[in-house]
Amino acid sequence: MRSVSIIGVGCTRFGERWDSSLRDMIAEAGVMAIEDAEITGEQIDALYVGNMSGGRFIEQEHIGALIADCAGLSRLHVPSTRVEAACASGGLALRQAVLAVASGYCDIVIAAGVEKMTDVSSGTAADALAAAADREWECFFGATFPALYAMMAKMHMRRYGTTHEQMAQVAVKNHHHACMNPIAQYQMEIDIEDVDRSSIVADPLHVLDCSPISDGAAVVVLAPSDIARQFSDTPIKIVGCAQASDTLALHDRRDLTTLDATVHAGRAAFRQAGIEPRQVDVAEVHDCFTIAEILAIEDLGFVEKGQGGRATEEGLTALDGEIAVNTSGGLKACGHPVGATGIKQAYEIALQLRGEAGRRQVEEVEIGLAHNVGGSGGTALVHIFMR
Amino acid sequence: MVSGIVSYGVYIPRFRIRADEIARVWGDGDDISQSLRVFEKSVPDLDEDAVTIAVEAARNALDRANVDTKRIGAIYAGSESHPYAVKPTGTIVGQAVGTSSSFTTADFEFACKAGTAAIQACLGLVTSDMIDLGLAIGADVSQGAPGDMLEYTAAAGGAAYVIGKKDLAAEIEGFYSFTTDTPDFWRREGMPYPEHSGRFTGEPAYFKHVTSAARGLMESMRTRADDYDYAVFHQPNGKFPVRVAKMLGFSKSQIEPGLIVPMIGNTYSASCLIGLAATLDIARPGDRIFVTSFGSGAGSDAFSIRVLDKIEDIRCNAPSVRDYIGDAQYLDYAMYAKHKGKLRI
Numbered sequence: 095m096r097s098v099s100i101i102g103v104g105c106t107r108f109g110e111r112w113d114s115s116l117r118d119m120i121a122e123a124g125v126m127a128i129e130d131a132e133i134t135g136e137q138i139d140a141l142y143v144g145n146m147s148g149g150r151f152i153e154q155e156h157i158g159a160l161i162a163d164c165a166g167l168s169r170l171h172v173p174s175t176r177v178e179a180a181c182a183s184g185g186l187a188l189r190q191a192v193l194a195v196a197s198g199y200c201d202i203v204i205a206a207g208v209e210k211m212t213d214v215s216s217g218t219a220a221d222a223l224a225a226a227a228d229r230e231w232e233c234f235f236g237a238t239f240p241a242l243y244a245m246m247a248k249m250h251m252r253r254y255g256t257t258h259e260q261m262a263q264v265a266v267k268n269h270h271h272a273c274m275n276p277i278a279q280y281q282m283e284i285d286i287e288d289v290d291r292s293s294i295v296a297d298p299l300h301v302l303d304c305s306p307i308s309d310g311a312a313v314v315v316l317a318p319s320d321i322a323r324q325f326s327d328t329p330i331k332i333v334g335c336a337q338a339s340d341t342l343a344l345h346d347r348r349d350l351t352t353l354d355a356t357v358h359a360g361r362a363a364f365r366q367a368g369i370e371p372r373q374v375d376v377a378e379v380h381d382c383f384t385i386a387e388i389l390a391i392e393d394l395g396f397v398e399k400g401q402g403g404r405a406t407e408e409g410l411t412a413l414d415g416e417i418a419v420n421t422s423g424g425l426k427a428c429g430h431p432v433g434a435t436g437i438k439q440a441y442e443i444a445l446q447l448r449g450e451a452g453r454r455q456v457e458e459v460e461i462g463l464a465h466n467v468g469g470s471g472g473t474a475l476v477h478i479f480m481r
Numbered sequence: 482m483v484s485g486i487v488s489y490g491v492y493i494p495r496f497r498i499r500a501d502e503i504a505r506v507w508g509d510g511d512d513i514s515q516s517l518r519v520f521e522k523s524v525p526d527l528d529e530d531a532v533t534i535a536v537e538a539a540r541n542a543l544d545r546a547n548v549d550t551k552r553i554g555a556i557y558a559g560s561e562s563h564p565y566a567v568k569p570t571g572t573i574v575g576q577a578v579g580t581s582s583s584f585t586t587a588d589f590e591f592a593c594k595a596g597t598a599a600i601q602a603c604l605g606l607v608t609s610d611m612i613d614l615g616l617a618i619g620a621d622v623s624q625g626a627p628g629d630m631l632e633y634t635a636a637a638g639g640a641a642y643v644i645g646k647k648d649l650a651a652e653i654e655g656f657y658s659f660t661t662d663t664p665d666f667w668r669r670e671g672m673p674y675p676e677h678s679g680r681f682t683g684e685p686a687y688f689k690h691v692t693s694a695a696r697g698l699m700e701s702m703r704t705r706a707d708d709y710d711y712a713v714f715h716q717p718n719g720k721f722p723v724r725v726a727k728m729l730g731f732s733k734s735q736i737e738p739g740l741i742v743p744m745i746g747n748t749y750s751a752s753c754l755i756g757l758a759a760t761l762d763i764a765r766p767g768d769r770i771f772v773t774s775f776g777s778g779a780g781s782d783a784f785s786i787r788v789l790d791k792i793e794d795i796r797c798n799a800p801s802v803r804d805y806i807g808d809a810q811y812l813d814y815a816m817y818a819k820h821k822g823k824l825r826i
Contacts, residue, residue: 112685215679293510 098195099322099329102131102315105441108429109279111309116152116210119311121164124206127313131325135167139200141174142190144183144207145433150222152210161206180226181382183207184436185466185475188314192335195316207437208311219307223432226469228343240304240383242344242470244296247385249350251298253400256388258298260403262289264384265302265426267412272423274454279308279429303384308429312437314444328448334363334478342472355474356393356465363476371395374417375459376446378439380467381424390465391419394476418456421446439464440477447481484608485652485786487645488548488795490541491758492534493638493745493805496524498817500633506814507628518719522636522746524812524820525622529637531560532570535620536577538639543578545799546650548643550579554612556586557602559595559619559750563588566670574618592666593715594776595619596640596750601656601782603644615644619750626674627823634718636746640754650792651761654785657698659690666777686779687717691725694781695773702785706730710768713756715775716742738763744806759802766790
């Protein structure tokens with residue numbers, strides 16, 4: 095297996111991109127990444143794109159061929175593959191691209207993620223997202239995503255004494271980070287009272303506990319590490335790349351307060367990287383709801399099970415904390431165009447490791463991690479990055 | 482010679498339904514009226530439609546300045562709820578108010594801004610001396626599907642403006658329009674209720690068009706927000722006009738007299754024209770009023786208006802907006818549903 099590095103990155107502004115189509119956004123992010131890597135179309139061996147539901151959101155499938163076409167690569171007949179694992183589609187695209195380079199089949203590979211979600215009503219969007227849960231055994235009985243995560247939150251609160259204030263602190267922190275990120279959807283500070291005062295979506299989750307509906311695209315360019323310096327002065331090595339599955343439905347899980355897929359993917363990735371969880375300096379974790387970030391930092395081993403709420407409250411995961419979590423603003427405040435999120439996480443970690451994260455730059459970063467979840471935990475991907 | 486407003490008149494049906502009553506039926510939160518800043522809305526009587534409302538408003542406008550109806554050379558009625566798909570509203574209004582047969586008419590539709598477009602058409606004919614007086618009307622009995630958010634705001638009302646060159650109560654100093662193809666809200670032929678694209682109706686539709694038209698007018702006239710005593714913006718709910726006023730540099734006190742949506746809802750083609758009438762009801766000679774409409778689809782017309790001495794002579798000759806707002810009779814949802822023809826027998 096060959097070592098793989100990121101040699102170029104690009105990401106659009108996330109948000110309600112009324113004036114941009116899926117094509118516009120993938121082209122925008124793609125051009126940024128290709129220019130960053132200083133490569134030409136002829137050098138690209140393959141493309142992988144994460145996209146959850148083009149069919150439901152913009153009535154467009156066949157996103158693989160579409161992005162190759164948008165990139166001007168259709169006449170070069172470069173293979174292009176769309177992958178889907180709900181909200182983990184982006185992370186999965188990154189993993190497929192890593193495998194393609196690591197195996198030696200390809201050299202220069204594009205990993206992209208894109209989602210255009212705001213062309214449909216919020217009801218239609220919610221229903222498209224609900225397809226990531228178990229349609230027959232969860233959705234048909236009235237469960238929505240906020241409801242599923244609310245159940246996890248309730249159980250966590252009962253078992254470990256986690257409070258809503260601790261969950262709200264995740265949103266407060268991530269909004270604070272987003273204020274320093276020019277591509278973030280919500281560049282505004284909030285406080286715990288704002289979260290408490292916002293409408294209840296599914297008790298105990300309020301609107302400001304939830305990630306938004308967003309448009310956006312992100313692209314990274316991969317190459318074998320041994321030639322990466324030909325393209326970039328600051329290549330970022332991918333030293334861990336793991337994926338795990340779990341039951342589709344929440345009620346079939348071993349434990350409602352643990353995402354076993356995260357635990358398994360995390361362990362495998364740390365083993366590959368040869369590091370311990372607490373050695374991570376900066377992490378992008380899947381905070382689709384505030385409780386999800388608390389679960390993630392526990393399941394990845396940053397803190398003991400049950401201590402995620404308290405650790406957040408004490409500032410462990412703040413920008414100047416021991417492990418800076420979601421410096422981009424996370425899904426909560428940077429935005430969550432579902433297919434793009436996993437790639438945006440890699441983009442943010444690459445910027446941090448390159449020292450190019452501007453006002454939100456974490457000092458002395460050596461090791462970064464990206465954690466992307468599909469559904470309520472049916473799929474999880476963990477990637478570990480080093481300078 | 483300048484053109485402008487010879488007279489104005491409004492009509493708002495007496496019936497109201499409270500937002501809380503609608504929320505009770507649909508199980509929506511009791512904070513919905515607060516979040517929309519619309520607390521009640523007007524409801525037409527069983528036999529009222531856009532035509533009867535247009536006629537009432539036109540009669541009030543003609544009575545207010547004692548206008549000789551034979552001088553009217555054009556009637557343009559704007560509505561998105563003309564009762565007939567084929568057969569003009571303008572002909573019925575003309576006959577009802579007693580014009581001669583020597584006038585031109587056609588019905589206008591541009592979602593919520595057909596009324597201001599009608600004023601512009603009249604201004605053209607009047608300023609070019611092709612007609613003596615024009616009658617521009619915005620009137621609607623707007624529709625909101627049961628359970629849709631529109632049901633909290635879609636109201637009924639009308640405003641009529643007599644446009645001319647002589648005996649002006651207010652001069653229209655200039656106007657500026659901003660129009661694009663933006664599908665934020667629509668109702669197809671034969672469909673009983675409009676559809677809309679949620680949050681898309683805000684930023685890329687209402688705010689973009691209102692601010693573009695308003696800024697365009699202020700740039701072309703070299704005026705600023707503080708050159709005006711009052712401002713009126715289209716009022717789809719109670720939040721948008723307040724926010725857009727702030728974006729453009731207008732204060733709360735400038736928009737307060739014309740902000741009528743919390744009490745009567747969104748009267749669509751009449752919305753900012755009733756707001757303008759409420760402002761004319763209290764304005765003094767010399768005051769300047771800034772008005773910007775918005776119609777989905779989408780476009781905005783911005784007007785700069787200067788109030789003249791004549792306003793004092795005509796003001797009290799017809800009911801004011803506050804007279805209509807104060808005369809309210811409340812319906813429960815069942816009676817509202819009957820009034821609005823939501824019950825199909």
